[in-house]
Amino acid sequence: MELTDKLEILADAAKYDASCASSGAPKRNSIGKDGLGASTGMGICHSYTPDGRCVSLLKILLTNFCVYDCQYCVNRRTSNVPRARFTVQEVVKLTVDFYLRNYIDGLFLSSGIIQSADYTMEQLVAIARELRETHQFRGYIHLKTIPDADPALIAAAGLYADRLSVNIELPSQASIARLAPEKNVHTIKLAMGAIRLRLDEKAEEPKAPAFAPAGQSTQMIVGADASDDKHILGTAETLYSSYKLKRVYYSAFSPIPDSPKSVPLAPPPMQREHRLYQADFLLRSYGFQVSELLPGDGNLALDIDPKLAWALANREHFPMDLNRADAGMIARVPGIGLRNAQRIVELRRMRRVRYADLSRLRCSMKKVAPFIIVADYAPARDTTPSETLRRAMSDAPQQMNLWPELQAG
Template sequence: MARRTLQQKLAILSDAAKYDASCASSGTTRRDARQGGIGSAGGTGICHAYTPDGRCVSLLKILMTNFCIYDCAYCVNRVSSNVERARFSPEEVVGLTLEFYRRNMIEGLFLSSGIIRSPDQTMGDMVRIARMLRVEHGFRGYIHLKTIPEAAPELVAEAGLLADRLSVNIELPQDQSLRRLAPEKRPETIRAAMADMRLAREAAAETSHRGKRPPRFAPAGQSTQMIVGADATPDREILRTSARLYAGYDLKRVYYSAFSPIPDASATLPLVKPPLLREHRLYQADWLMRFYGFDAEEIGAARPDGNLDLALDPKLAWALAHRGDFPLDVARATREQLLRVPGFGTRTVARILAARRNGPLRYADLLRMGAVMAKARPFVTLPDWQPGALTDSAGLHARFAPAPEQLSLFG
């Protein structure tokens, strides 16, 4: 095989990394900041990801290599896949990261990898990259490392001291699917790695009897990703899995990645890519669980088949299925009730609760607060607004659901 240039490797390995969605930056300020050094986790640049506060950040998102000894059926980089291969040396990854940062093109690094030789060999090279950036070059930008569950615990422990965020992918929402489609991987090993990360983060937050705190471990937390549509798991089960992960491992995010058919695919995989709108609806449902007080059971119960309604966002679908809970009197409803009104976000609800102490709120007041009244009108009452005839669930479903797209000869 001809020797590849650095630019050719970058083209191959950045494209291979696009299948990993779990790369949102934390937006944290680098710990132990000192004068001098290179990088910051707090600037702005090319938009590759979003921080929790909505800020765009740029990350160099690459695989160290797309060579892999595993044969996961859903992975384009599996050992039996006929794809173009490339591999960076640790020095090349460090050089690229620093060069992109100096040009103000990135704010940090998201690094994943196929498994080369062994999990320990691969994880050791990734840790070496982070160590070179932090120690030798004083890099204080954002670093996210995709850890390998089968790697030695001491390697993952060092990774947590160097990186801002760690992640380990659970791959698929159900254990039996992972065993069938990725026979070299064990769900128990993945969960054990997540549990170890949680314990390490908790230990790093404790103060010793001398009043000293240990070095911070992955201060931006841990995340994971699951592939949607590679098996027949309905959305209700996917959300249940996410809820267990949030509760059991203190995850910052669960990312959902719609399965994409790959070359030379196994006959056990679907031939058609699931609609990207399904991935979007899962993210919306995930948001409802984390910030709006919904649980997986009630979101997933909107349809008999356990899948989310692609025509409606999950909050609106839930409200239409529970018309008996509406309309709400905005002047008297609790915070928990207001959070379930379609068109009301968390900030809008906070503004409503603060403003209604000073007197009754009117329709125009809610508009000024940011409420999406086009959605909220059938579900609330105000001194100058009553929903009137806007109470029929079937009619509202037809009104809010988008019309089917028309084929066009000129489209």
């Protein structure tokens, strides 16, 4: 099979893996050295660093052959799809050639399981090792790790990769046992724990060899089983606290031709995936807990974002006086983010905050207005029912302009 044909098959097969990011990679470049590539340049798969730079990654599978038969996976053993496999040298050549053509800044490499977990992991490590040691490649490398592989192989992967990821895929042992019988949650968590231990050791001994400086991540599939959003986010919350994951990624289940009857025949709403990402951000950055966002069982609202849903369910905190509240509570106001919350606190050290100040900070005034008090403004309808506010601020296009009418009334 021609290399271009393999690339077409294995790049397409990799699109289902959402855990592709380059945030947190150390700054490296080849200026004044014999190295190749950089992890700091502007850039096929696009990712973004914490400072907003766009990074292009070659996102491929080593192979889409797999001995596993995970029912939700397009590359499962019983799936009727075209198959291909790269050699180690082919992946190295593609990465180097694409970089020299200024197509990419790094590599995201995953794989189906071939022969055994150890054999597959050896192949992935060999690619990363050759890029780093033979070609002095200083770009970003993200390797998917195989949980059942020998811990020594996973440790070796961390010496060459910027980020490692171990995909848990489903939020419960019961779902994994039913849909991915060859996998085991315990094994997956052991691999995550081993990576965390290595990261902790590196943090305690800065002079030790670098190990996965961008940390580890995982992915959960949404809609392949009956798990609701509270269960999914609860699993994410546990993973963040137990294994210090950098990110949990969410991928809406995508039915494929000849899907088995054990999985749904229709995908979940894409908005559900979007809301999970929003809620995940609130967990990681705003100090929210799952029990606050979803006090009962069920799913996140699709028509409004999770922070607005929390505010509407907790009206006792609002309207909030921005000239008195602390930064943490101000950041919980719909339409005000973490950075603007801090700017508001800094501004009021000089003078009282006014309504025009929020506009200048480019806060989302449509969302902010019902929930705040400032020096020259208080909501005209602070007793407006939450359901009325919800309709006014829903993401549904036909309801976008209702709040001005409520204010005028």
